[in-house]
Structures are given as C-alpha cells and as structure tokens.
Amino acid sequence: MSGGFDRLLDSVVRIDVRELNFEDGARRIDAGIGSGVILSQDGLILTNAHVAGPKAVEINVTLASLERVSARLVGWDHWTDLALLRVNMDEAKRRGLSFKHAEFGDSDKLYVGETVFAVGTPHGLTRTVTRGIISNNNRYFEDTEGVDGYETGNFNTWLQTDAAINPGNSGGPLVTEDGRIVGITSRAYLGANNLGFAIPSATAKRIVAGLVRDGSITRSYIGVIPKALQDLEGFYDVATNTGVLVDSVESGSPAAAAGLQAGDIILGVDGKKVDGRFPEQLPPIQNMIASQPVGSQLAIAYKRGSREAAATLVTTKLESRIGEEWVSDTWGMGVQRISRAYARENQLQDDEGVLVIGVQRGFPAEVAGLARGDVITKINQSPVVSMDVVKAVDAAYTAKPAPTLFEVQRERRVSLVVLKP
Amino acid sequence: MKKLPLILAALVGTAGARASDLPSLWAERVKCAVAVEYVTQTELERRPTIAYGTVIDSEGTIILPSAAIDLRVSPSQMKDFKVYTPGDPEGAPAEYLGRDAFTGWHFVRASASVRGRLLPVTAFCGSGALREAGLAEEVWGIGIRNKDEDFMPYILKSHVALLQSLPQRTAIAQQEVSGPGLPVFDQEGRFMGIGSSSFGQTFLEFTGTERGGTPIMLVNVEESSAFVTAGEVIPYVGRVPKNPFGRPLAWLGAYGLEPMDREVAAFLKLESQSGAVVSEVLEGSPAEKAGLKAHDIILGVDGTPLPRFRPDRVVVDYVERLIAARTPGQTLTLSVLRGSDRMEVKALLEEEPRLVREADRMYFEKIGFTAREFVYGDAIARHSRIGDLKGIVAHLVKPNSPADIAGLRPDDWIKEIDGTEIKGFASAAARLSEIDKDLLRTETVFLVSRGSDTAVLRIKLR
Numbered sequence: 001m002s003g004g005f006d007r008l009l010d011s012v013v014r015i016d017v018r019e020l021n022f023e024d025g026a027r028r029i030d031a032g033i034g035s036g037v038i039l040s041q042d043g044l045i046l047t048n049a050h051v052a053g054p055k056a057v058e059i060n061v062t063l064a065s066l067e068r069v070s071a072r073l074v075g076w077d078h079w080t081d082l083a084l085l086r087v088n089m090d091e092a093k094r095r096g097l098s099f100k101h102a103e104f105g106d107s108d109k110l111y112v113g114e115t116v117f118a119v120g121t122p123h124g125l126t127r128t129v130t131r132g133i134i135s136n137n138n139r140y141f142e143d144t145e146g147v148d149g150y151e152t153g154n155f156n157t158w159l160q161t162d163a164a165i166n167p168g169n170s171g172g173p174l175v176t177e178d179g180r181i182v183g184i185t186s187r188a189y190l191g192a193n194n195l196g197f198a199i200p201s202a203t204a205k206r207i208v209a210g211l212v213r214d215g216s217i218t219r220s221y222i223g224v225i226p227k228a229l230q231d232l233e234g235f236y237d238v239a240t241n242t243g244v245l246v247d248s249v250e251s252g253s254p255a256a257a258a259g260l261q262a263g264d265i266i267l268g269v270d271g272k273k274v275d276g277r278f279p280e281q282l283p284p285i286q287n288m289i290a291s292q293p294v295g296s297q298l299a300i301a302y303k304r305g306s307r308e309a310a311a312t313l314v315t316t317k318l319e320s321r322i323g324e325e326w327v328s329d330t331w332g333m334g335v336q337r338i339s340r341a342y343a344r345e346n347q348l349q350d351d352e353g354v355l356v357i358g359v360q361r362g363f364p365a366e367v368a369g370l371a372r373g374d375v376i377t378k379i380n381q382s383p384v385v386s387m388d389v390v391k392a393v394d395a396a397y398t399a400k401p402a403p404t405l406f407e408v409q410r411e412r413r414v415s416l417v418v419l420k421p
Numbered sequence: 422m423k424k425l426p427l428i429l430a431a432l433v434g435t436a437g438a439r440a441s442d443l444p445s446l447w448a449e450r451v452k453c454a455v456a457v458e459y460v461t462q463t464e465l466e467r468r469p470t471i472a473y474g475t476v477i478d479s480e481g482t483i484i485l486p487s488a489a490i491d492l493r494v495s496p497s498q499m500k501d502f503k504v505y506t507p508g509d510p511e512g513a514p515a516e517y518l519g520r521d522a523f524t525g526w527h528f529v530r531a532s533a534s535v536r537g538r539l540l541p542v543t544a545f546c547g548s549g550a551l552r553e554a555g556l557a558e559e560v561w562g563i564g565i566r567n568k569d570e571d572f573m574p575y576i577l578k579s580h581v582a583l584l585q586s587l588p589q590r591t592a593i594a595q596q597e598v599s600g601p602g603l604p605v606f607d608q609e610g611r612f613m614g615i616g617s618s619s620f621g622q623t624f625l626e627f628t629g630t631e632r633g634g635t636p637i638m639l640v641n642v643e644e645s646s647a648f649v650t651a652g653e654v655i656p657y658v659g660r661v662p663k664n665p666f667g668r669p670l671a672w673l674g675a676y677g678l679e680p681m682d683r684e685v686a687a688f689l690k691l692e693s694q695s696g697a698v699v700s701e702v703l704e705g706s707p708a709e710k711a712g713l714k715a716h717d718i719i720l721g722v723d724g725t726p727l728p729r730f731r732p733d734r735v736v737v738d739y740v741e742r743l744i745a746a747r748t749p750g751q752t753l754t755l756s757v758l759r760g761s762d763r764m765e766v767k768a769l770l771e772e773e774p775r776l777v778r779e780a781d782r783m784y785f786e787k788i789g790f791t792a793r794e795f796v797y798g799d800a801i802a803r804h805s806r807i808g809d810l811k812g813i814v815a816h817l818v819k820p821n822s823p824a825d826i827a828g829l830r831p832d833d834w835i836k837e838i839d840g841t842e843i844k845g846f847a848s849a850a851a852r853l854s855e856i857d858k859d860l861l862r863t864e865t866v867f868l869v870s871r872g873s874d875t876a877v878l879r880i881k882l883r
Contacts, residue, residue: 248874262875347804413677414700418684
C-alpha cells in the first residue's frame, strides 16, 4: 500500500467510552467501544456522536502503538453524527507517546465503484481493515432518533459502501487507497450484507472547523418539513426542477408565523432558486437554511395554488428533541427537561414540566406509581418551570423526607401521586 | 300480554318450593339462556361473532354484556343477528336494538318464531325484595358450548367467595359459575345475577430456558367466576334503547377522570374521602359552561360525597355511571376541590355530540379507502379546536390500494383534496365519488394531518 495508507493506519484509534445514563432511574455507567481517527498533532480525534457524547464520563483511546491514553470531548453534533475529542496531551508528553495524523480527501470527487477501505474496531477487534467500493455516493435517509434518541441526517447525505462495517467500526475513517479520509463510518444495516454508511468528509471538515471554534454547531431553524416534488410538478403547475414542496409546517415555528402552509411550493430563498425534485436534494437545501446565522431574515418566495407570493421569516435556534437530563438518587427517578420539539411531537400544551425517563424498582417514585413517559407538571402544587425546581424539592426531601405531592400527565390523563419516604 | 310474566312467576313459585330438585329447576331456567351470533361486515371482510345473553322479558328481549360488541363498530355494519336456544342448531333471526350507556348492555330482540321457547329471568325473582347471594352460599349457573356442539347447555356450580362493589355489586365465586352474560341462580332456583367478564388469573409458565417462571395471565372467555347481582339487573331491564345508538346520551364533558388514591387524600387532608381528578374539560361541553376546570378534584355529586371503593379506580366508573343514568336536560351538581378551595359546580347535562360509530361513511373502491365524517371526538383526539370540524377521516385503507401505496393510513385526517379545503362530509364524498368514477384521471392529491405533522400524498390512480 501507499505511504499515505501506512500513515493513516498509524492515526486510527480505538475509543473506549464510559457513559453516565439515568434511564433506569439511577446513575448507571454504560461502556462502549468505537473507533476514531487522529486529525492533528495536537491530538484532535474525529469520531461519531453516537460513540462519544456529552454523557461520556471517561474516554480512553488506544493509539497505533497499542498504548492507551485518556481523552476529553471537545464537542459533538448529533445532526451529522460527529464528535471531536482531544487526547490528553500532558499525559501523552509525560509518557513520551507519539502518534501520526491523517488528512482529509475530497468526498465530492468519489465515484461509484471506487475502492475504499474502512479502518476501525469492529466488535472490539482493534485495527481491522476491510475493503470495498463506494456503492452510492449520495444516499439519503433521516432518522429522528438515530443517535441515542437524537435526530440525525437532516443536513447531509451519506456515502454507502460494501466494505464490511460492524458494530465498533463507528467513528472510524473510510479512506481511499492513498489513505485520505473521505468519510466517517457511522452505521450499517444489521442483518443485511455489506450495506454500510459513512458521513462524507466534505460535511466532516465543516463540522470539525465549527467544533474546534465553538465547541458546538449552531443552526438556524424555520420549521418547514420539506418533501421532494418528484411527479407533483404537473399538479402544482411548476416547471421541472423547480421548488420544494412544504409537507408540514411545525406549529409555533418561524415558518408558521410567516404564514407558510403545507402544500406551498418554496421557489427561492433569499433570491436563490431551490430545486427539491428528489429526496437526495433536500439535505443540502436544509443545510443551506440551517447555515444562516440564528436570527437571520430569510426572504422566501413561494407558490400557493396559482398565486406566487413572498414572505419574510426570522430564523430561531435549532434545538434537539432531548433536553437536559438529571437523576434523583433519593426518589430513584431519571428526568429530562421537555424540549420544544418533544412538546410539539407529543402535542403537549407547552414545554413546561419534566419527563420521567426511568424509575428504579422499590424507590419512592416507582412505589408511588410513576413510570417512564410520565410528565411531571407540578410538585407540591407549584408548576415545574425548570429542572431547578425539581432539584430544589429533591434537596429539601433528601434533607428532611416528607410526603411530596406530584401532578403527572400520562398520555392525556392527569393524576396525583404522593412520594413518601 | 303484560300479565304473562306474572302468571309465569306464580307457576315457578310453586316449582321453587321443591328446593332440592335441581334437574327440574334446570329444565325451566335453561330457557333464560341463549347464544347470539352476528356478523361484522366491513368493506373487506365478514367476521362472525358469538356471544351469550339472558332473556329479560316475554317479548324475546335479550341482554348481552358490554364486551360482546366492539363499540367502534357502527351498528350499520352489524348484520345477520341470530338467536340460538341451547341445544338448537337452527337459529332464529333477531334484531339489534342498541346499547344502554348506563348498564353497558346490548339489547337484542328474537323473532316471534322462537319466543315460545324462551323464558325471562324476571320469572325467577320470587316475590318481595331481590335476594343477594350470601357469602359461602352455593349458587349454580348455565354455560353454553360452541356452535359445532349445537350450543349445548351445561351446568356450573360454586360457592360465593367474595362480594364487592366495582361499583356494581359483584359476587366472586370460588370457580366458574356461568358463561359471561348467562344467568346464575340459588339452590331454590331464584335469579341471583348474570355472569360478568371473567377475571384474569396469573399463572407461572416454566420452560427449559425460563426456569424461574414467567408470569402469564389467563382469562377464561367461555366461563366466568364473577357475576353482577340480581339487584344490578332486574331494576334496569326496562332500559331498552329506543334506537341502535342508545340515544339520548347524557354528556358532561369532563374528560379523563383519574382516581385520587388514599395517599393523595391524606396529603390533601381529605382522609376517608374519595375523589376523581378531571384531566381536561372539553371545549363547548356542559362541564365547561358550568365552570369546571381541568385538574379540579370531584369529591361529591348532588351533595353526596363519593364513596370509597377498593380498588380506588372504581370511583371513576361510579361517577361515569351517575352521569349515564341521567338524561340530557337534567342537572348534576359536583362538589369540587380546586387548589385549596371547595366549591359547587352545577352542570346542565346535554346530548352527547355525534359519536364515531354514528358518523357518516362511504367507501371508494378505486382509491381504496373509506372516508368518515369528522366528528367532535375526532377533534378532541387531535387536540384541535371544535370550531373547525372540517375535513374527513380515513376510516379504513384497503391494503395495496392506491391510497395505501401513497401512504394514507387509518385515522389520517384528510384536510384538502386536490388543493381544495374540505368543508363537510357531504361535499367531500361527492368530490371523491367523482374522482373515483373518473376513468381518465391519473392522480389525486390529499393533504393529511397525522399527529403534529401534515403530509402531501399523491395517490396514483392509473
């Protein structure tokens, strides 16, 4: 193989992550294994968001030299399933550890049939190389709960490869013969043969730059769910390769405020024509809108029936459907702040309250009848406006246990329960 | 005609004196029990169902338990009702009269040809007050075999083990004592009640891999060990519905009542009180007009505190039955706790809005779905204002039809057809009929709402 490929092999790492989870109503540590690739001599490692995220409490990487060193999370972006880590450089220096780093290639230039290699840690088998071809260089899919319950795939298409991808390959690089990273291996169909998917390096480069700069990726939100216009041009009387169909407008969103409706055809954004004829064309359009600074004014040209119209909307910050999580050790209950997205999905009246994500058997929450999926709306008859309210009551209860009244909503039913010491 | 039951009662009274003669008691009382068969006919299938019922008068009127008929099925889809007397393979036609909301019973009337072979349970009540079976008392009831065994009757016998209010007075016997819907008698042949749905029994299942045992619940659907007492039956046999929907139906509009448990009552300093939390107050309902609020706790009705039940959740049925027992136009005074204030809320009950099973519907063969009128309950289920009772509901989507392939799903709320907003059912049905009949048409486009999202569906017709 090429010198570039050797260098790449020396930059691939195994990642061992210990995560703190609250879903059993207790602090539980889960361990996971993934892969990653070193991007720079100052120790930046690129991996998947579903390998290492904000829940990680301990991250260790195994270098090509088989030496292990600790690392920390720089930032993550579940929308593209990417996360950036940094090697503990003090430790690396102290122990005299060395490593190489890999370079990005250009995923836009990949052709279908081109040979690629996946390098990673499938099923814990460190430093495994598999070979295949690019099966499709523009695969579209979205997954609302794809990254540990977080949304993914709305802003990028994927590379598809038949190089063998197994659990543990996640976060490892997909490379060309010269050892350049063209994708980050992220998922595969289980039970299928050699249907693996990777995030293109063109997307990864952009996300890495953002995570290095800000530690997170901020996107604009307008609240339009688009649909490919394929075959509907005749019905809507628009020219082929023109416009994006509005499939749904999320209630309370900037698009709803600007008067956009399902069935409208968006013709242009800020004077730029858009073409969403095929599903594969939708992520770039969504990404173009999301890349605008939060609070931008967007001029939307659209067609409704036979009439063309224009609307101006102001973008807001895109939020995830999963809110802040916390666990009460006393009550044996894990809770999550209700996000706007969750409230909308579940048609809740507002985003007040916290969601129960787990209860521990035999603890006060479970004994009182609370269960995963319940929404706690009031405690001792005061509304739960923030996680701090829950924490404060929990602290008081822990100091001096006394019966505490919870108002909970399950589906649409409101019931009262008392948690007792 | 009216005198007949009385004469019968007198005859049976003398027969009842020979207490130990079970075979002769059986021979007469088995005429109170019938099997009822009907067919649920949808656009795609005919599905027969068999249930058991008890004869309540000399007109051939039969009551079936609530569970005998799925409430989501429209009476117009229930066809070919037949009544079979025990042991008789030749049934006689019958008519579905409707469901009574208070008792939950479905009423069916057998044709005249079979009435001579039936006897009402009212003939076996004895004189004076109705008796309730006592604890440990021996009782017997009737079971009926399947259709392929000519609905042969058989006897079941047990002792009363427990009496409870659920909220109906219910006796629970040591073992199965009758088929659900079939009558139970005491040793002297007096009517003691009607078998209710059986209670599940939990068993542990052991397998080669699961040595600890997995709990499974088994429910005997052919026989039941529980029966509602005669006092829950005889006073209500006159509640024969005037129409298949059981109208008029009293409506309050307090949605999602949830029981207040003992711990909560103690916390709120309401010891020895029972209560029901109101989850939502429905838009435009009598409850809303009366000023009832979501999260109010109902503590009493018409000045009487709600009684305590075991388990606590029975209180919900209790309140709902109090409403169902009334008619639109009557008032209901609720004592409620709101925050820390107690207050009275006086509601004037109204006729319940049109129900899903009453909604108009029409099947479109080529598109491949049944459209149904959008009713009040649909708006409530979709968190929508009732001001816009617009659109139609996809009630049934035929598998692999153009509608199915385009992604239409049952319960989708169709709001626009070909870009035109749907106002009411009639105009939408007319529009869809045109589309369905138009042989040249290549597509139709629906805008549907599903959960919090909408979707544009292109239905390819050619």
